[in-house]
Amino acid sequence: MSDNTKKVVTVNYKLFKDNAEGELIESTEGKKPLVFLTGVQQMIPEFENNIKDLKAGDDFAFGIKSENAYGTRREDAVIELAKDMFMHEGNVIEQLVVGAILPLQDQNGNVLPAKVLSINEETVTMDLNHPLADQDLYFVGKIEEVREATSEELDHGHAHGPEGHQH
Template structure:
């Protein structure tokens, strides 16, 4: 049985809670046995401290840890809330009103072609207010879960930088 280490394919189940303004834990995400989280350890893009907490664990091991904003997705940045001209969202000269609903996350790209997600905050007559902060920025995250499986990554997975097959990427 393999322990979690660099270049392992890791399958976990967990509950993710965040601390709200009243310092209460609020469940925001669950990865269960039907839809576990599967990732390539050391190449996941997940916070470094998240992976550090799982390093060396074996299938069947439980985990429970918290990450501060600094260990997770950083503090909430007011500068990441921006006004974008409404015409940027035109598709074939038309505005998709269903897409531009407050609360929706939209795929966006910056001038250099870097892809990111942004949340629609407000739709005005001329501008759309978008929030480019990570949804978990500024939050203390609490993870409680179990390691379901660990296996060595294939050469193809390592070359591509992501998991293939069950729970992973399909080409």
């Protein structure tokens, strides 16, 4: 996969905190493999860089430092929002609970996941930092397939799996 732009890559992987002996964060084991289009910022750039020369059947194991993964936790990403933003038909939405991850939309229409830190009488404190900010990552896995992207996938900017359209 030396020319790693605009390829569809299918991988099975395990993601650990810090190193191979760290806590398991997520895994495709027992689930569908991850299918993604390279070169369109779907994945952490360092992840793509580490697999760019691999082909189907190759195993991989590598670490990514937090600054090259989901970045450093920023205090200015903890924000206060008016509680009335979370109202529907006169009531606070039931999803608004401490610890919940809720989708917020910025002024440009981008959806950002935000964690509810606290709920007060008038405001809600939300953390827009990625849940894995400040976290070193370690990936172990196998490349299942590498193929050319179809023109439809290139137009849409993401891979379509065997079942068709995927997001």
